[in-house]
Amino acid sequence: MCLGIPGKVIEIYQANDMKMGKVDFGGVIKETCLEFLPDIQVGDYTIIHVGFGISQLDEEEAQRTLEMLREMEMLADELPELDGGLQT
Amino acid sequence: MKYLDEYRDGELTKKVLVEIEKTVTRPWKIMEVCGGQTHSIIKSGLDQLLPPEIDLVHGPGCPVCVTPLELIDKAIALASQPDIIFTSYGDMLRVPGSERDLFSVKAAGGDVRIVYSPLDALKIAQDNPEKTVVFFGIGFETTAPANAMAVMQAKNQGIENFAMLVSHVTVPPAITALLESPDVQVNGFLAAGHVCTVMGYWEYEQLVEKYKVPVVVMGFEPVDIARALLMCVKQLEEGRAEVENAYARSVNPDGNQPAQDIINQVFKHTDRAWRGIGVIPKSGYQLQDAYAQYDAELRFPEIQTIAPQEPSVCISGLVLQGLKKPNECTAFGVQCTPENPLGATMVSSEGACAAYYQYGRYAISLEEDKITR
Numbered sequence: 001m002c003l004g005i006p007g008k009v010i011e012i013y014q015a016n017d018m019k020m021g022k023v024d025f026g027g028v029i030k031e032t033c034l035e036f037l038p039d040i041q042v043g044d045y046t047i048i049h050v051g052f053g054i055s056q057l058d059e060e061e062a063q064r065t066l067e068m069l070r071e072m073e074m075l076a077d078e079l080p081e082l083d084g085g086l087q088t
Numbered sequence: 089m090k091y092l093d094e095y096r097d098g099e100l101t102k103k104v105l106v107e108i109e110k111t112v113t114r115p116w117k118i119m120e121v122c123g124g125q126t127h128s129i130i131k132s133g134l135d136q137l138l139p140p141e142i143d144l145v146h147g148p149g150c151p152v153c154v155t156p157l158e159l160i161d162k163a164i165a166l167a168s169q170p171d172i173i174f175t176s177y178g179d180m181l182r183v184p185g186s187e188r189d190l191f192s193v194k195a196a197g198g199d200v201r202i203v204y205s206p207l208d209a210l211k212i213a214q215d216n217p218e219k220t221v222v223f224f225g226i227g228f229e230t231t232a233p234a235n236a237m238a239v240m241q242a243k244n245q246g247i248e249n250f251a252m253l254v255s256h257v258t259v260p261p262a263i264t265a266l267l268e269s270p271d272v273q274v275n276g277f278l279a280a281g282h283v284c285t286v287m288g289y290w291e292y293e294q295l296v297e298k299y300k301v302p303v304v305v306m307g308f309e310p311v312d313i314a315r316a317l318l319m320c321v322k323q324l325e326e327g328r329a330e331v332e333n334a335y336a337r338s339v340n341p342d343g344n345q346p347a348q349d350i351i352n353q354v355f356k357h358t359d360r361a362w363r364g365i366g367v368i369p370k371s372g373y374q375l376q377d378a379y380a381q382y383d384a385e386l387r388f389p390e391i392q393t394i395a396p397q398e399p400s401v402c403i404s405g406l407v408l409q410g411l412k413k414p415n416e417c418t419a420f421g422v423q424c425t426p427e428n429p430l431g432a433t434m435v436s437s438e439g440a441c442a443a444y445y446q447y448g449r450y451a452i453s454l455e456e457d458k459i460t461r
């Protein structure tokens with residue numbers, strides 16, 4: 001229930017006085033209530049829970065995090081016994 | 089997929105793990121609060137790649153698992169009534185009540201329907217005016233705005249044959265209860281990223297101040313988890329206790345204001361029992377008086393009188409407080425499996441017992457000789 005995954009807003013419309021939208025999760029399209037995301041627009045990414053968008057993902061913050069981590073000095077193969085351990 | 093693949097990058101995760109290994113000098117017990125995160129950690133095997141000093145314990149943040157037995161029994165009583173259509177998130181159907189589960193009510197001919205969103209339950213109510221549709225409103229702050237919206241829409245659209253069996257719980261009071269408990273010795277907390285997406289993380293500032301424990305807001309992918317752990321370990325090693333945000337692409341300090349507004353309009357705080365743990369003061373939501381007509385417990389007062397019994401072998405209460413790991417339970421994988429669960433932590437994919445079972449963390453001995461360094 002709490003494993004919201006990110007999807008891209010591809011359409012926005014009104015229904016029953018609520019901001020609704022279609023959100024694309026890697027090809028699976030879900031109808032979603034976007035009432036809690038007044039600023040979200042087509043092309044933005046959101047995380048949905050039980051049919052409601054709760055978050056508008058922040059591209060700049062996302063890039064900043066990844067860059068910071070990638071810049072960390074050490075090399076992964078310093079610890080070879082970790083190889084192949086990640087099952088994701 | 090964007091915002092997903094880059095956070096599942098094994099190389100990047102390993103880099104962060106190496107940094108954790110370099111940083112840690114002493115044993116630390118760190119709790120991830122959210123069941124979704126427990127699932128990610130066990131699925132990715134991250135728990136087995138951490139340096140031995142770090143003991144990751146699993147927290148109470150599985151909404152299905154902590155829904156009290158009393159409310160499961162009430163749900164079963166409602167679902168058994170012929171003029172009620174009972175709607176619920178799918179996970180709840182297999183959760184054992186005192187005598188049976190919702191699934192067996194459905195098998196016996198009860199009208200129990202799985203919905204993906206509370207708005208689907210509302211639609212069912214509109215389509216079936218001769219029946220009352222009861223929705224099982226469970227979850228943490230992540231589902232509260234959605235469930236609040238369904239109740240508000242019912243009122244605005246005049247849909248009177250809709251009611252909600254409310255069993256909402258909130259995270260900060262549960263963390264406080266764990267910190268107050270003399271048995272629980274957790275050095276740092278990894279806060280639930282999506283709860284904080286809705287609520288922000290200002291509520292944790294006081295907690296950190298009072299109990300001097302680091303709290304790091306964490307996402308759900310391996311890179312996010314490793315990074316949050318690194319931030320938490322750094323704080324612990326440096327003797328700091330602060331609230332830090334390791335999930336800034338989704339979480340800001342104040343959270344989602346429109347979502348909080350609707351929670352506050354529709355719900356008010358109440359004391360709530362957590363399954364296996366007991367009553368935690370002001371740890372749940374119930375409907376505001378203005379929405380009392382949608383409260384299933386008030387509309388069907390006959391369900392009030394149930395006094396439930398837990399199976400004695402199940403230690404899920406200890407599992408939910410991080411005091412025991414699932415594979416320390418004698419029933420784990422023997423009498424208790426996902427097909428035949430004794431406790432709710434074996435039912436939900438967010439339950440620690442189910443995650444341990446699904447990803448093969450069978451025996452404690454296996455845990456001990458997994459990585460020899």
Ligand code: SF4
Nearest residue numbers: 402404417424431441
């Ligand atoms: S393995 Fe089953 S019986 Fe044991 S704590 Fe988990 S849910 Fe309860």
